[in-house]
């Protein structure tokens with residue numbers, strides 16, 4: 001049976017990816033730091049959908065954690081045919097406020113881990129002539145709002161280049177760029193004031209994941225879930241960058 005490996009599977013979008021993929025009959029490998037939460041989810045998933053669930057507790061900001069996941073992704077005896085690079089977090093601070101340790105950990109999880117796991121997956125999948133890589137970016141990629149936006153911009157650009165280079169191999173690469181989505185992201189980053197934003201700007205994890213997986217099936221390279229965010233980002237990308245920077249000033253992603 002086909003197997004998907006999902007990073008950041010213990011919460012939010014990653015948890016929803018696990019549920020939708022298992023419901024579609026895929027075996028799943030769940031990666032995150034919270035082993036207990038992953039085990040709890042594993043029991044629920046295996047009970048509800050008739051699939052195999054594997055737990056891989058790992059901290060992607062550490063060399064050992066990342067190496068363990070890369071090794072699992074590349075394992076020829078237990079092929080992964082969909083890699084979902086989803087783990088991520090906001091620091092909730094400006095560059096001047098945050099510590100360099102936290103900044104490097106964010107870069108390691110949202111850039112280095114995406115690079116290393118995509119490399120392991122692309123090679124293994126290309127050898128088999130099939131597979132897909134799905135990277136979770138953000139609409140922040142088009143905004144000038146600090147290091148989080150820079151990481152998501154890297155993920156977006158990296159995925160576009162990867163998709164081009166993988167043409168003809170049977171392997172596809174997709175980046176999903178969600179807008180504000182109800183998950184634990186904002187509370188964990190001490191950005192609870194975002195919850196005061198009107199409901200109109202919020203997306204549901206279920207819809208974001210459905211849209212991302214549909215794009216993977218179509219081998220679409222970039223997808224921005226919801227018509228309103230896709231339209232808004234079309235406008236943002238056409239604006240002078242000085243206007244975008246002015247609008248982003250002082251935001252804490």
Ligand SMILES: NC(=O)c1ccc[n+]([C@@H]2O[C@H](COP(=O)([O-])OP(=O)(O)OC[C@H]3O[C@@H](n4cnc5c(N)ncnc54)[C@H](OP(=O)(O)O)[C@@H]3O)[C@@H](O)[C@H]2O)c1
Nearest residue numbers: 008010011012013032033034060088138180181183184185
């Ligand atoms: N929510 C939004 O509005 C929004 C919008 C655009 C993009 N995104 C992106 O969507 C992705 C998922 O975020 P979410 O909204 O679902 O947030 P979430 O509910 O806070 O989930 C984040 C996941 O990342 C995992 N994670 C964090 N640090 C990790 C590390 N060092 N090693 C391994 N796993 C780690 C967490 O698991 P553990 O704590 O158990 O390790 C958790 O499973 C992120 O890449 C985020 O940037 C979110």
